[in-house]
Each structure stands twice: as structure tokens, then as C-alpha cells.
Amino acid sequence: MTEAPRDIESLIELMARLPGLGPRSARRAVLMLLKKRAGLMAPLAQAMATVALNARDCRLCGNIGTTDICPICADDRRATGEVCVVENVADLWAMERGRAFKGRYHVLGGTLSALDSVGPEELRIPLLVERVQAEGVTEVILALNATVDGQTTAHYIADALAPTNVQISTLAQGVPIGGELDYLDDGTIGAALRARRRV
Amino acid sequence: MTEAPRDIESLIELMARLPGLGPRSARRAVLMLLKKRAGLMAPLAQAMATVALNARDCRLCGNIGTTDICPICADDRRATGEVCVVENVADLWAMERGRAFKGRYHVLGGTLSALDSVGPEELRIPLLVERVQAEGVTEVILALNATVDGQTTAHYIADALAPTNVQISTLAQGVPIGGELDYLDDGTIGAALRARRRV
Numbered sequence: 602m603t604e605a606p607r608d609i610e611s612l613i614e615l616m617a618r619l620p621g622l623g624p625r626s627a628r629r630a631v632l633m634l635l636k637k638r639a640g641l642m643a644p645l646a647q648a649m650a651t652v653a654l655n656a657r658d659c660r661l662c663g664n665i666g667t668t669d670i671c672p673i674c675a676d677d678r679r680a681t682g683e684v685c686v687v688e689n690v691a692d693l694w695a696m697e698r699g700r701a702f703k704g705r706y707h708v709l710g711g712t713l714s715a716l717d718s719v720g721p722e723e724l725r726i727p728l729l730v731e732r733v734q735a736e737g738v739t740e741v742i743l744a745l746n747a748t749v750d751g752q753t754t755a756h757y758i759a760d761a762l763a764p765t766n767v768q769i770s771t772l773a774q775g776v777p778i779g780g781e782l783d784y785l786d787d788g789t790i791g792a793a794l795r796a797r798r799r800v
Numbered sequence: 801m802t803e804a805p806r807d808i809e810s811l812i813e814l815m816a817r818l819p820g821l822g823p824r825s826a827r828r829a830v831l832m833l834l835k836k837r838a839g840l841m842a843p844l845a846q847a848m849a850t851v852a853l854n855a856r857d858c859r860l861c862g863n864i865g866t867t868d869i870c871p872i873c874a875d876d877r878r879a880t881g882e883v884c885v886v887e888n889v890a891d892l893w894a895m896e897r898g899r900a901f902k903g904r905y906h907v908l909g910g911t912l913s914a915l916d917s918v919g920p921e922e923l924r925i926p927l928l929v930e931r932v933q934a935e936g937v938t939e940v941i942l943a944l945n946a947t948v949d950g951q952t953t954a955h956y957i958a959d960a961l962a963p964t965n966v967q968i969s970t971l972a973q974g975v976p977i978g979g980e981l982d983y984l985d986d987g988t989i990g991a992a993l994r995a996r997r998r999v
Contacts, residue, residue, distance in 0.1 A: 604896035606865045608854060612847040618840060621825040621830050630818045632890050634848070635855055635864055641817060648811040649845035652830075653837050655807060665834050666805045689830050697803035711812040 609635070644715055661726055661732070663708030665690045679705050682739035686729065686747060686758060688712055696744060704742075707732065712750040713757055722752070733765050740768040747774065808834070836985050860931070862907030862924055864889045878904050881938035885928065885957060887911055888944060895943060903941075905930065911949035912956055923953070925960055939967040946973065 605687035609631060634642040644774065658664070659671035666672065673679055688747030689694050693706050709724040721727065733741065741762060745751035758767050776785060776794035785793075803814065803845065812882060815824035833841040857863070865871065871877055877882050892905050908923045921939035932940065940961060944950035958968050970996030974992035975984060 604893040606867075607873070608847070608851050608866055609864070612844075612851050613984075615840065615844045615847050619829045621821060624935040629890070630820060631851075632888075633819050635851070635889070638852050638855060640878060641814065642848060645814045646845050646848035646852050647810075648807070648814055649841060650849065652807050652843050656834055656837060657824050665808070667807055672805070690834070691830075692826070692830070694803040727833070731853040796946070 609770055634660065646697070648749060651750060655797075658708075661704045662707060663690075663710060664693055674705055675739055679703060682737060683707075683742060684729075684736075684738050684740070685742045685744050687744050688751065690753075691742065692746070697790040702742075709745075709754070712745065712748075714750055721757065726758060728757065730765065733767050743769065743771045745771075805834060855908075861905045862889075862909060863892055863905055865887065872904055878902060879905075879935075881936060882941060883928075883931065883935075883937050883939070884941045884943050886923055886943050887950065887953075891945070901941075907954070908944075911944065911947075912951040920956065920960070925957060929960055929964065930958065930966075932966050937966055939969060942968065942970045 605628075612625050613624070613631050616622055617624045618629055622630060634645070652667075655667040656665055657667070657669065659666055660672055661670055661674045662671060664671040664673060668675070673743070683702070683705040684695060684707050685702055685704060686707045688709055688711060689695060690708055693708055696702050696706070701789070707729050709729075710724070711719055711724055713719055713721065713724065728733060729741075732738065741753045741758075743758060744753045754800070755771060762769060773796060774789065775796055776789070782790065804827075812823070812826050812830050812885075815821055815957060816831055818826070821829060833844070841907045851866075854866040855864055856866070856868065858873055859863055859868055860873045861870060863870040864874060867874070880903040883906050884895060884901055884903060885906045885908060886895060887908050887910060889907055892907055895901050897903070906924070906928050908925070910918055910923055912918055912920065912923065928940075933935065940957075942954045944954045954970060961968060968985070972995060973988065974995055975981070975988065981989065
């Protein structure tokens, strides 16, 4: 692709590295930005530079924000003694959208993986053990994904926390709200049946 | 969406205005950028700011570039007397990828449209007539899209150029290279049959 000027070509190449965009859609996005230079391109460049400069991981929980300690950790009303362990910031945002959890978080930054040689140190697990001992945590909720790596990590964390005697729980498995049985996989139906409740 | 800090939320909203990205995929792209702050986010912000600041339309042909006169217009070897008229910069890049045209371009910036009240003045058509008279142009190739608006515009331009006696041509219509007859629409097959060549 040598048809666009060098600067624009570099921009297209960088845009093409975003998830959901390939070379063609990156070119289309850049052409649209070129049409809206003042209205969209300049503000977007500015917003991106601001975030790139200011974003940092919360020193306590690993949530991303623009302050040393994130708004959730800084909020005294959320010092409920409950800590919800999530794989990444996307999962934290998903939990917050649910508006059901009132405690604090601990973002692991991934899952244990022998293949990618990700060990407990890379995952802020020692930090979690420290927090449980130091912050008077009463319950640790493991909100990890229901994948093999996620469940392996959950087991490892439960073992690591055993000496602290903190209560450990995981999210319930079952039929999603609005879910249709016909479209659910067998594992979910089995889990929902085993965890059935009296009405 | 109040789960992310204000700065990051603004960035997600701006990203969601790009073609091909919606609110969900914009959030995913921003999370990925947040993970690669130094490696991708900062360079992307920088590249975007540079282009937003430097990009300008070529004074002669309307091509986008970082100079007052684009590299194609500035290239003496392309002063062949042929001018290829295209709707927009994306079409110019597509022509350049084809590597078949050695002349210069004229970017209209759209097509005539009564509905959107786009007239000849908005489309740099008077400028095209001026260029044909001033630059010793021998042939104008109308490479407009084979849509109703594109063909209306092509007819209007042919009429506007009639007094200059310049030769006017359009791209051939027919079967695309590698195209299968079974998948072609009836109009294309008809056009290819009418324009058939002796072998």
C-alpha cells in the first residue's frame, strides 16, 4: 500500500492493530477521520494522548484509572470486607454494570497458564493474600471465567488463601436470565440441575 | 456506562463513532490500548495528532496529503495529459493500487445529489473545467461508481466539458477478472455482452 502519504499510511497500520479492525476497515476508519479532521480526529487524538499519559493501575486492586488509588478502593462505603477477584478490567467493568456488588475488587491481570508460563507472581496473587491479611477481608468472591484456565486459577487461589481462614465463594452457575434451555450447552444445564433450589 | 473513569469513558465514546466499531467493540479496543499504553496507544495518539494537524486537500486535484500540492500532481512524469475523475480519495487509492493509470486525478468529493442538495459547485466540477482549459488536458477518464448518482454526475461532467472538445471516456463495464458468470447480476452480463470483443 503505497498510495497514501507516509504519515497517513503509518496511521492506518497502527489502527489496523486494534481488535475488530483489519487493514481494509482501518483504511475506511482513517478516511472517515480525514473527512472529520476538526470534529473527530483532533479530539480523538487528544483524548487518546490524555489517557495514554494519565492511565495507571490502582496500587491496591489493579483496576485501571487516572489516580494512584482507584475510585472504588478510595470509596469508604465499599469497605464491606468483601473482595471480588476478577481476571481483568473488562470483567470488573462487567461486574460494575451489574450493579449488584458493593465491595472492592482485586484484578489478577490474567489467569495461570503453564503454556504461556504465567505464574502466581505475574497475577498479583501474593498481593491478594497480603490484602486479605491486612484489610480485615471477610469474604473473597472468585468471579473468574468458567474456562479451564479460569477454574485452575480459582483452585490455586483457594489453596493460597486457606491459611487465612477467609470465607471463599464463587459465582453461581446456571441458566442465564432470559436464557432458553434449548440453546444452552449440556454442562450448563447439568450445573443448573445440580444447584436447583426449592421454590 | 459509568464504570470506567471519565477520561477513558470519553475515549470509548469517540472510538465508537468510527465506522466498524460500536460501543462494545470500542470498549474492547480501548481496553487493548490500555494494556499497550507505551507500545500502541501513545504512538497511535501521536500519529493521529500529526495527521490531524498536517493533512490537507491538494489545491489542484483534491487528493489528501500533507503538502499543498499532492505528490501525484507534483510528479512531472504524470503530466500525461490524462485526468482521471474519481468520487473520493478512497477511489483514488483504489485506482493507484491497480497501478494501471499513469496520469493525474481530479477528486470530486462526492456525487451530484438532488436529495442531499449537492450541486456542481460543491463537487469541484468548475475547477475541473478550469484545469482542462489551463493544463492542456487531452483526455478525461470518468472513473465514477456505476450507481445512479455516479452516472448522473458523469453525464453532467460530460456536458460541462463539451465546449472544451476534450476527449471523454469512462471505465469499461464487464466481467471482473476471476468473476463467475453465475454470480454476476443481469445488468453486468448484458453490458459485457454488448461490449464484446473479437478474439
